[in-house]
Amino acid sequence: MPPASYEATLERVKRVIAWYNEQIFTESRAAVPDEERLERLRTQRQRCVEDQHALEDAEPQEVSRIAAAYDARFKELTEP
Template sequence: MTAGPLAPGPVQGHAGPAFEVAVVSEKENRQQPPAASGKTRADDRAGYAAAMERVRLVIAWYNKAIHHERRSTSPDRSRLETLIAERQACVEDQKALETADADEVAQVATAYGARFRHLARAENGS
């Protein structure tokens, strides 16, 4: 169940213009997403960090909910399976952020910010 905002779409192959690729370490690549036109590297890093934090918060919410469901005196197996599947989709989105462009990063940050607020409100009965 990959319902995350970075679910892959159709791939269109074409021989585009040649371009030079900078070689960076895998660690540096994960920590510094590519710069988008009109934005600085600092803007990209801040947006990437914000998106990663929002995804992390949602994953943490699911971890807590899974823990509580498992520790329940009468765990709901269906709810537990749903929570685990939702958490896995979040983990996949988190991994996809490593190669996302600035627009995708912004989309993930917005979607996961709203998702966390929704989950927190539901948890508090609001």
């Protein structure tokens, strides 16, 4: 498998961040928001943002590792 490109990997990370943003938005608007879930979601989103920043200086192997991790994470988050 060829190494993942920076741009494609950035899009993978952004897709997961968008999922967290949507979940945070929905949970925060619930009649009784689950504060623990909100905190977990915010923490995970922050980790994604940190990975997004790390991509800027990442070597090709690290970019590919992040791409694979975010493909797996998105699948885990969105599949029933």
